[in-house]
Amino acid sequence: MGALGVGSGVSKSEVSRICGQLDEEIGRFRERSLTHTTFPYVFLDATYCKVRVGAHVVSHALVVATGVSMDGTREVLGTAVGDSESFDFWREFLVGLRARGLSGVHLVISDAHAGLKAAVAQQFTGSSWQRCRVHFMRNVRSAVHSKHVPAVMAGIKTVFAHTDPADVGAQWDQVAATFAGSFPKVAEMMREAKCDVLAFSAFPQSHWQKVWSNNPIERLNKEIKRRADVVEIFPNPAAFLRLATAVVIEAHDEWQVTRRYVSDVSMDELRVVIAAKERAAAQHATPASLTAELETV
Structure with missing residues (x-):
């Protein structure tokens, strides 16, 4: 900011003009x-920074959505700033993405924040939700004494060493059963989270490491935080959004000229998975199946 501040020889009106031009570019991006493609995988995450609102300095959330397209490339889908990660905030953000044409979503990857999870369930019906395995492991770590953490983490990690979906589920159950006596809280956490943490296993095995956690988008958030640390406290929410979106535009542009996030061959495997899912959904929704369901009520 010093380059545009006191002693730089740049007037306030010039700074305002530059910011206005940047806001126009950011607005066009956001x-x-x-509608140019579909995004089977969508990642959602938030990061927090200090923002001045009137006479107060408060924490504001920047939410970011990225997606993997059917071409196997990554894009930044959107950004927004709000005073919390509430259900209403996330819902408004997701509604905005859908209004701009986001479609074809089959897996949403995020942490287990209650407001985010509820908004995803409402706005992406028919899509699976992948609970970030890294965040889940952190939750488990906090539930056991520090001296037991290595053993518990090692046990859960054995689940992700398998390459067959059935083996992944069976190993999860086995580890949970093993922990039932010594670490009942961990065992219960595993039982409750199984479907969500293992959602990735319904997709091509070559994609698992790409979609079983929020690590890709967290790396982007770390870069936002690194740039934001220079500012320390933003003068208003708009300034926070301006800088953060400028950072993600850089990443977005870089992704367009680098190699695909996932290969063409693996995307063909995903198309097979999606087609099988759609056939199963269509079969379940036939008049005969609906009649059978009503007869059992």
Whole structure:
């Protein structure tokens, strides 16, 4: 900011003009159409920074959505700033993405924040939700004494060494059963989280490491935080959004000229998975199946 501040020789009006031009560019990026392709994988996450609101300095959330397209490339889908990660905030953000044309979503990857999870369930019906395995492991770590952490982490990690979906589920159950006596809280956490943490296993095995955690988007958030640390306290929410979106535009542009996030061959495997899912959904929704369901009520 010093380059545009006192002693730089740049007037306030010039700074305002530059910021206005940047805001126009950022606005075009945040409002662009997403109808050019579909995004089977969508990642959602938030990071927090200090923002001045009137006479107060408060924490504001920047939410970011990224997606993997059917071409196997990554894009930043959107950004927004709000005073909390409430259900209403996340819902408004997701509604905005859908209004811009986001479609074809089959797996949403995020942490287990209650407001986010509820908004995803409402706005992406028919999509699976992948609970970030890294965040889950952190939750488990906090539930056991520090001296037991290595053994518990090692046990859960054995689940992710398998490459067959059935083996992944069986190993999860086995580890949970092993922990039932010594670490009942961990065993219960595993039982409750199984479907969500293992959602990735319904997708091509070559994609598992790409979609079983929020690590890709967290790396982007770390870069936002690194740039934001220079500012320390933003003068207003708009300034926070301006800097953060400028950072993600850089990443977005870089992704367009680098190699695909996932290969063409593996995306063909995903198409097979999606087609099988759609056939199963269509079969379940036939008049005969609906009649059978009503007869059992």
